[in-house]
Amino acid sequence: MQQNQQPGVLRLDGVAHAYGPNRVLNGIDLSVGTGEVLALVGENGAGKSTLMKIVAGYLAPGQGAATWEGRPIPSDPQGAEAAGIVLVHQEFALIPDLSVAENILLGHEPTGRLGLIDYAAMRETARNALRLLKSDIDPRAGLAGLPVSSWQVVELAKAFAARPRLLLMDEPTAVLGAKEADALFACIRDFVAGGGSVIFTSHRLDEVLAISDRVAVLRDGEITLDRPTDALNEHDIASAMIGREMSDLFPPLSPLPTAAPILSVEGLSVARNFGSPVQDVGFDLAPGEILGIAGLVGAGRTELVEGLVGLRPATARRFALKGVERPLPDAVEAWQLGLAYLTEDRKARGLLLGENLQVNTALTVGALTGGTVLDPGAEARLYEQAQGRYSIRAASPRIAVGRLSGGNQQKVLIAKTLASEPEIVILDEPTRGVDIGAKGQIYQVIADLAAQGKAVIVISSEMSELIGLAHRILVLDRGRVAGIIAPPEGERPTERDILDLALGLGTQGTPL
């Protein structure tokens, strides 16, 4: 095991990992040498974050070997950090109530005599760490009062201050401005020139080409490309990210209806605390149509529709239902107007996990049209119908919904959302965390809705899903519509068409 004990070398041999039955990584072989910057690229859910967690010691690999300088990577983050591996999280791991300096040196506080914290030394170290990133954030400032981009800078300064030899960064530039990103890249160059190694993930292919020495592409948990950056261009990378045959899971697409739109939106804007706000979004939706919404994580897809259905403060230049203009609805009005929204987060927002199946399926329709007194008989009938229509498998209608499998929970959520017979149905990640069999059933439900003349919007991170299901695909890039792909009758767009728009590589689709 000790034969190649080179300093600063990371090796992964046949690493695989699964969450329950859900396989996220498969036979990963990868190595990073001293002074190398590796860019890890892939679609949402390709397994990038899991791979990073394995390298940082947060997760032990399910199979295979992960070694750092010839030894297995410690299977706890502290051990990995002691070995010189530091992970910069995508979500911030900072304490808002502490100052910038206290955060940067958290756990490594310099102490003076008597073991008391030496605040002067602490501020000085923090200031130097920040200066490397060309940042003039005051080390004494409270973190809570600083903007998100400063948080990211502090997070990075904290990582550099820990004196790592292998630095892992998950989407480090997602919330950074151009100037801060440039400073980070300069910092990375200095770091690798001094013998450090870096693995980072990014959705921005221009950044990947600018800063990395090598690019590895993950697709469905496998490496599909691993080459020096010099030999690559953006389109090579994008090609390696997509793939996957469109399966025959999808029911045939009904012809694109020609009816007048039931919903028209113009100039929709939704503010956000993190990331780019949704700005100036507009589209029409006809009865019987399935409109897909694509975009990278953070592009604002969920925020867009939450603004539309009153779950988030939003403004619109024009919002018209069946040609009648009206102000944006509030969360209850949306339902009353026949505008239903199925959340992407069924556990936190979709279902009352401790309540039984009948209570859950009847919750929304009961709130909308139910009487003052509950009607157990009607609820039982409603559930019975739903069970048949959506093939829900449960031992009894009286068991808590939290005890069902993910696929069956999702079907209950679909039943709950559709119980009020809405005219416009917005489905956010309708097949998330659902096995392949249930996926096919959910696709059929969506196709049936359109066939019945309902207008449907489907948001999905799986591009193949949108290609298989949707008549047209609206692609969001950082809060704005990058294009609406409307292929001619009988043709389907490719993942490449979507990805090019989502990555801001130009407009291969039909721009609106």
Add this chain to the structure above:
Amino acid sequence: MIKTTLGRAGPLLGLVLLFLAGSLLSPTFLSSENLLNVLTRSAVIGIIAIGATFVITGKGLDLSVGAMAALVAGLSVLAMNAMLPTLGPFLSLVAGLLLALLFGGAAGFVNGGLVVWGKIDAFIVTLGTMGIMRSLITWMSDGGSISLDFALRDVGRPLYYGTVLGVPVPVLIFAVLAIGGEIVMTRLRFGRHVTAIGSNAQVARHSAIRVDRVRLATYVLQGLCVGLATLIYIPRLGAVTPSTGLLWELEAIAAVIIGGTALSGGYGRVWGTVVGVLILGLVANILNLTSLVSPHLNGAFQGVIIVIAVLLQRRRSID
């Protein structure tokens, strides 16, 4: 499954055990006079605790009910005394009773409004209003007492001391409210929506439920219950002092928790609260009747019961 049933029936089992203990330890315990006395004394806290069941099931908390009872009582007494010369004792009493409900509802509206629109934690809001209302009654009574006019006392006596078919009026009101509350909680849509917002307010918001309106309604309901409780309490005392209703909030919350309602919201049962109130009442009664333990240790016994109740609850949620 057996454990679950035990957890659900736990409070009832506790009540039965206390009953057995009481009848073994004291010969007078089982007399109808004593039992009716326990029920009557429990009625005031019980009525407040029924309101608290809804607030807590909706993942809220109201610490101000004791101070609210004192303030509502003080205001009603002042109003009744003022109306007496013009309206006469009977009409003044009726008007005073309606006013008590109105004041209670209004106080609940303030609490709920601050929680819902002020977006302040219920604990903080009601801690604040508790202090405000307690100090208002102290100021209004100038540290002494606000007495009900004697003419009114005579007319109002039956509200606490009267009986219908041998059942004391407070017990009757408590029973009607308990049955009504149980129906509202389990059979009406409002009860389901209270449970839903307590279980997961985000899910409720995504399910076309007007979360703010339901939450506000629980606090108004709590205020109305406090108003009703003061109605039967005023005639008993005849006067309101700065210590009226002191620590009632803790007794009410304790009764709700002993009854099996989840302090974290999302699961409430009114019948459990009734059992909880009776358990607290019986413990005090047994300690008073027997000389085994000093009645001054009443609080310790109640504390032990609360802790045991929560332990049983936790076992249920693990199952």
